[in-house]
Amino acid sequence: MSDGHDRAWLSLVRTALAEQLSRLTGVWQDDGQMVVGPGTVAVRPELRHGGGPGHVDLGFLLNRNREDAPVLWDCVAGRGQDLKAAAELACSIWARTTAPAILELLTQKGELADHAHGDDGCGLLGWHSIHGPILGYGRQDATDLQRWCLEHPLVPLLREPLAAALAPGRLHGVKFLLGAFGHESLAEVRIDGALDEASSSALLACPWPKTPTRVVRCYVIFIHAE
DSSP states (O other), rough: OOOHHHHHHHHHHHHHHHHOOOOOHHEEEESSSSSSSTTTOOEEEOOOOOOOOOOOEEHHHHHHTTTSOOOEEEEEOOSSSHHHHHHHHHHHHHHHHHHHHHHHHOOOSSSEEEEESSSSSOTTEEEEEEEOEEEEESSSSHHHHHHHHHHOOOHTHHHHHHHHSTTTTSSSEEEEEESSSSSSSSEEETTEEEHHHHHHHHHHHHHOOOOOSSSEEOOOOOEEEO
């Protein structure tokens, strides 16, 4: 995209984000740079790495007034020729997977996402983890792929590469994406917005139903136990 197209795309994303987040909690507004929510929280859309048209990186600022406050990064894409529709789709996917986990981190009520404490069958030893909803979407029904993920929790399956990649003493946001947009299977694990090759390769090797044109996505926050 050109700079003008980039600015137009990010503006569409901010508008869609404000609408989605306002449905979830409080009032969110586009200030021209980011989407500002209740208290000190905000979401900043950026184009941090390549991903093609319809792709955006979203950083959730836990305290927009402090430069040293944690930012939870994720990326998402909406498809289609209509950029407004693509922005709405991308933000809807993010609001149904990533946002609930982050909002649960803030509220700690157990209403928006599930909690795991250490290696309890769903989590990772040494970490408190918050697991957002498992969303399936695409041109084909993804129910069996969602069911597989529920029956085979992803974090324990990937415990070795995740344990090696998660630096202690800080907050981490991890996206899991598996399935296929076309006919070639894909598996993507992004830690703090950056692709983790070892975890992604391990996920691709798992025996999940590799049927084309549908994917499953979820987001997990890791808080070091100490």
